[in-house]
Amino acid sequence: MARKKKGLLLVVSGPAGVGKGTVNAELMRRHPEIRMSVSATTRAPRPGEIDGVHYFFRTKEEFDRMIEENAFLEYMHVFGMNYYGTPRAFVDAEREKGNHVILEIDVKGAMRVKETCPDAVLVFIAPPSLKILKDRLVGRGTETQESIDVRTATALEELKLLPKYDYMVINDVVDEAVSEMECILTAELCRTDRNHDLINKLTGGETI
C-alpha cells in the first residue's frame, strides 16, 4: 500500500501492579503486527529461555562491543551486576517493516530512550489512585508487606515523572486502556511531522 508508514516505537512505563503486561498483551492480541522489544543481557539463560525470543543472551565482551558500536537505544549497568540493554537493530528493523514496537521499561530507561530516539512515543500507564494500586498488589497475594510498601513508595516517585511522558493512560478498565493505546498509535501516525514524505508526494501531484 502506498500509504504504508514507518512503525512507531512505543515506550511503556508504569508502576508495578498497574497492569502494563495485561494492557500490552491485549494490545498485541488485537494487533499482531505489534512486536515486543527484546532486551540483551549478560545474565545466563534460565531453563526454557530462548536466545532472541526472551532475551538476546550476550557475553560481557559482546555487550561491551555493542556499547562501543552504539548498538543500544539504552542500556544499564550497575557495578557488579549483569548488563541489560535495548538493541537498536531489532527495533529499527521492525519499524522499517511498518511494525510498531513496544518497549516496556522503567522510568529512567524511558528517559534514556527519549534521548537516543526522539521520535519514540512515551506512554505512562497510571492507576486510578495509589490506593487502588496498593490494593492490586495486596490482591496478588505474592508480595510481602514490606515489598508492597517499597513498591507503593516507588510508584509515587514514578508518578512524579509522569509529565515527562507524552501520554498517560489510566488503567481502570483494561479494554478502555487498550483502546486508548490504539488511538495513540493511530493519532501519532497522523501527525504531520511523521508524514513529510507523504506531504511531498501530495504537493508533487502523486497519489498517496
Next chain:
Amino acid sequence: MARKKKGLLLVVSGPAGVGKGTVNAELMRRHPEIRMSVSATTRAPRPGEIDGVHYFFRTKEEFDRMIEENAFLEYMHVFGMNYYGTPRAFVDAEREKGNHVILEIDVKGAMRVKETCPDAVLVFIAPPSLKILKDRLVGRGTETQESIDVRTATALEELKLLPKYDYMVINDVVDEAVSEMECILTAELCRTDRNHDLINKLTGGETI
C-alpha cells in the same frame, strides 16, 4: 465523573471538495457532545438563517467593539467587505462543559487561531491526490472549469502549509477518516500536558 476533562478545540481545514463537511457531520453524528463553532458576521441574515445558530449576526459597531474587547479567537476583515470572526466565548463555554468544538476554517484562519489558542488541535483533511480532488470537484457538476482550476491551484497552496498543522487525515474512505479524527481526540485527551490537574491529584493520593 471525576475524570471529566476540558473539551478540545479542533480546528479543521482542507481544500474545497475534500469532504470536510461530510467528515465533520459524521463525527458529530457519532459524538453528539461535539459542537460546531458559530461564526459572527456583519453580513445580513439570509432567509431562514437564525442568529446564534447559523451565525451570530452583528452590526459593524458591535463587531468593532468585540474586536476591542478581544472577544475573537480570530477575525477577518477585507476592506469594503463584511467582517467574519470566531467568538471566543462560545468556544470557551462549550469546552468548559467538556464538549469538543470543531472550527472549520481556511488555512490562514487556522494559523490565527493557533496564535490566540495555543492548545487548539489543528487537523488538515487532505485528499489522496490533487487529481482525485479535481475529479470530486468535477463530479459535483456545479463548478465551472475556471472555478475548478482556481480551486485546484488554491488546494496546492494550502497543501504546502500542511506541515504547520498537528495532524493530517486523508479522506479516502469517509468512515476511516472519521475514525482517525476520533482517535486524534482520544489521544489528545491522554496527553500529559492536558492532564496536570489529574497528575497532581494522583500524586496527592486522590482517586482520579
